[in-house]
Amino acid sequence: MIHYILIVFGVAALGGLILAASVLRDKLAPWVLSVVHALLGATGLVLLVIMLVQGSAPRQVLVGFVLLLLAALGGFLLASFHLKKKLPPKFLVFLHAAVAVAGFFTLLSLVL
Numbered sequence: 001m002i003h004y005i006l007i008v009f010g011v012a013a014l015g016g017l018i019l020a021a022s023v024l025r026d027k028l029a030p031w032v033l034s035v036v037h038a039l040l041g042a043t044g045l046v047l048l049v050i051m052l053v054q055g056s057a058p059r060q061v062l063v064g065f066v067l068l069l070l071a072a073l074g075g076f077l078l079a080s081f082h083l084k085k086k087l088p089p090k091f092l093v094f095l096h097a098a099v100a101v102a103g104f105f106t107l108l109s110l111v112l
Helices: 002-024 031-053 059-083 091-110
Strands: none
Touching: 002 031, 002 091, 031 059, 059 091
């Protein structure tokens, strides 16, 4: 299942790069892409919860889940700026991305 989880988060990350590029160019990101990015992230988190509930997941799964959950909370904060039609501070975009990348690479370490 970890391979599917990595694919879901990988596709979400590609969307995240486009979203971040918009904000870094001082433009609001496309709303539809923001929603797809969030849905993919939520799907990945649900798959991680399923993996954790099954009980035999390595510790990296829990660490990756916590990091990605924190990234998701940061994503909600970024979305709140988007709803107000304001650009978020760039450091929040970088922080969100850094935490998400750390979570992704933590999970990726399971297959490398």
